[in-house]
Amino acid sequence: DTAVSQTPKYLVTQMGNDKSIKCEQNLGHDTMYWYKQDSKKFLKIMFSYNNKELIINETVPNRFSPKSPDKAHLNLHINSLELGDSAVYFCASSQARSGYEQYFGPGTRLTVT
Amino acid sequence: AQSVAQPEDQVNVAEGNPLTVKCTYSVSGNPYLFWYVQYPNRGLQFLLKYITGDNLVKGSYGFEAEFNKSQTSFHLKKPSALVSDSALYFCAVRGGSYIPTFGRGTSLIVHP
Numbered sequence: 265d266t267a268v269s270q271t272p273k274y275l276v277t278q279m280g281n282d283k284s285i286k287c288e289q290n291l292g293h294d295t296m297y298w299y300k301q302d303s304k305k306f307l308k309i310m311f312s313y314n315n316k317e318l319i320i321n322e323t324v325p326n327r328f329s330p331k332s333p334d335k336a337h338l339n340l341h342i343n344s345l346e347l348g349d350s351a352v353y354f355c356a357s358s359q360a361r362s363g364y365e366q367y368f369g370p371g372t373r374l375t376v377t
Numbered sequence: 378a379q380s381v382a383q384p385e386d387q388v389n390v391a392e393g394n395p396l397t398v399k400c401t402y403s404v405s406g407n408p409y410l411f412w413y414v415q416y417p418n419r420g421l422q423f424l425l426k427y428i429t430g431d432n433l434v435k436g437s438y439g440f441e442a443e444f445n446k447s448q449t450s451f452h453l454k455k456p457s458a459l460v461s462d463s464a465l466y467f468c469a470v471r472g473g474s475y476i477p478t479f480g481r482g483t484s485l486i487v488h489p
Contacts, residue, residue: 268420297477305465307421307479320476354420363428364409364471368420 267291270355270369277345278377285340285372287355295319296338297366298330299354307354313338314360345376379404379472383480390458391488398453398483400468410451411469412442415482421467427451438462458487 268289277283289296297320298310312320313332327343338355352373356366380403390396402408409428413421425436432444442453453466468480 305415305482307467307482309477309479312476322476356421363426364475364477365411365423365426366413366421366477367423368413370420371418 268355268357268367268369270353270372272372273370274373274375276375276377279345279347281345282341282343283345283374284342285353285355285374287338287340287369289336289355289357289367289369291357291359291367293357293359293367294335295358295360295364296332296335297356297358298338298340299356299368301352301354301371303351311338311340342374345374347376350374350376379470379476379478381468381470381478381480383466383468383483385483386481387484387486389486389488392460393457396455396458396462396485396487398466398468398485400451400453400480402449402451402468402470404470404472406473408451409471410442410444411471411477412436412440412451412453413467413469413479414438415465415467417464424453424466458485460487460489463487 295314297312310324311330316332329341332338352371355369358364358366382401411426412424415421427444435441465482471477
């Protein structure tokens with residue numbers, strides 16, 4: 265049983281396009297996150313939602329917009345893709361009462377050409 | 378602002394020898410400390426955490442970590458390394474702001 269799943273696993277697209285990445289967790293967690301991992305493996309938090317409410321919104325271009333239709337889903341939409349957006353994007357989830365450890369999805373490798 | 382430092386980009390150890398991966402942190406309030414492991418082309422996996430209580434915490438795959446408040450450190454250890462432990466290890470902290478901050482990662486290479 266997959267705990268945190270992301271689709272698609274790979275995404276190759278051209279500059280200027282708009283794309284979405286979907287994330288679902290079946291752990292019953294109340295908090296979900298999006299991270300960006302660059303080519304040097306540096307991991308940076310982008311957004312976090314708790315019970316469908318945005319609680320963390322780090323310095324991210326407005327072209328990135330998260331959407332949480334319910335506690336189990338957190339999607340990431342990216343407008344006007346740029347070369348610098350190429351990275352691996354990870355979704356994660358956690359539960360406050362269990363200590364906030366995060367469970368990560370397998371990642372979506374985005375390549376912008 | 379909270380921060381995490383992993384001073385070594387890479388740690389090399391022979392199989393069967395003990396290993397240590399270092400982590401120091403800076404945070405306001407009481408820290409929640411975590412270690413994660415990332416294998417190639419995979420997501421991060423949770424290894425262990427410290428929230429309160431015993432300074433020595435045990436986690437998955439025989440790993441443990443020691444919380445040292447005075448040195449603001451949370452080093453990851455294992456008594457006997459395996460080749461299969463070779464991976465990228467991340468230390469993370471969250472404090473009063475509840476924003477998680479990750480270190481830059483340490484690549485562990487265990488030689489046969």
